[in-house]
């Protein structure tokens with residue numbers, strides 16, 4: 001059955017790809033995004049121009065605007081809300097903590113308050129691998145404790161999961177939380193390491209590796225994330241699920257692949273690991289395999305080559 005989906009954060013990296021995939025599979029999707037300037041809004045505008053070419057409307061507005069939400073919910077009979085809008089990033093919280101309260105907590109509450117009036121509408125929302133915080137046991141399982149967040153971003157994402165559960169319990173909302181693990185790919189986020197490192201290597205500037213490069217990340221290619229998110233919209237299993245590649249890669253290997261793909265050597269500098277960074281992420285995806293048939297397919301090397309090829313073309317046309 002085709003769905004009617006309100007997708008918040010549609011101008012963002014994951015929102016853009018997911019909106020396009022939903023439309024291609026015959027669903028009605030409308031986006032909502034405030035085009036904030038956490039990173040270059042021009043990139044967001046370019047993504048949305050492509051969505052518009054596909055016939056996808058993106059409303060410019062804020063999820064914390066309760067009046068706007070009311071109008072959007074009166075206008076159409078949504079079957080699902082996919083909530084991806086958020087203040088992402090970890091380090092930005094050092095100087096802009098209020099942005100996390102507004103865009104991650106207040107926005108989520110506004111949406112839940114609206115949804116409690118129409119509890120038949122299913123909610124799928126983005127959580128994050130960062131909720132595992134300073135846990136040392138790997139791989140991270142959804143059965144593990146998540147009460148030691150290493151930064152404010154993680155604390156707000158964990159709070160979202162708890163808020164979703166309470167509205168499920170009180171008002172019968174069906175809610176699926178997706179703990180995304182370091183998502184990368186074309187049209188990606190310029191604040192993330194894969195993008196920053198690519199930029200620096202191309203411009204022959206130094207890159208900084210924390211903890212002398214002894215860090216590991218479960219890098220997940222965007223197409224795999226889109227597949228997992230679409231499966232969540234199809235099935236809406238109540239609870240939280242890991243969407244990761246189930247491969248923890250060392251940053252040193254990651255930099256080597258980037259160097260190979262770019263045909264250039266990186267100038268590496270080492271630094272101590274700041275307390276808001278975590279050393280390892282690694283997803284246990286057994287529950288997602290069982291409930292969402294989630295099977296990530298793209299290995300890091302293949303995905304990074306695809307990112308680099310997009311990056312080169314994008315920088316040429318935008319130089």
Ligand SMILES: NC(=O)c1ccc[n+]([C@@H]2O[C@H](COP(=O)([O-])OP(=O)(O)OC[C@H]3O[C@@H](n4cnc5c(N)ncnc54)[C@H](O)[C@@H]3O)[C@@H](O)[C@H]2O)c1
Pocket residue numbers: 008009010011012013014015032033034035036044061062063064083084085086087088089102103107126127128129179180181182183184189
């Ligand atoms: N990319 C990753 O590696 C990753 C990992 C874990 C979790 N996540 C989560 O996935 C979601 C999507 O991430 P992304 O990488 O696409 O980030 P993104 O920053 O590219 O996209 C988020 C979008 O939300 C919009 N937005 C923010 N606050 C808003 C508000 N109050 N009202 C309306 N729009 C608002 C922004 O303008 C942006 O376009 C986020 O919730 C993020 O926390 C991402």
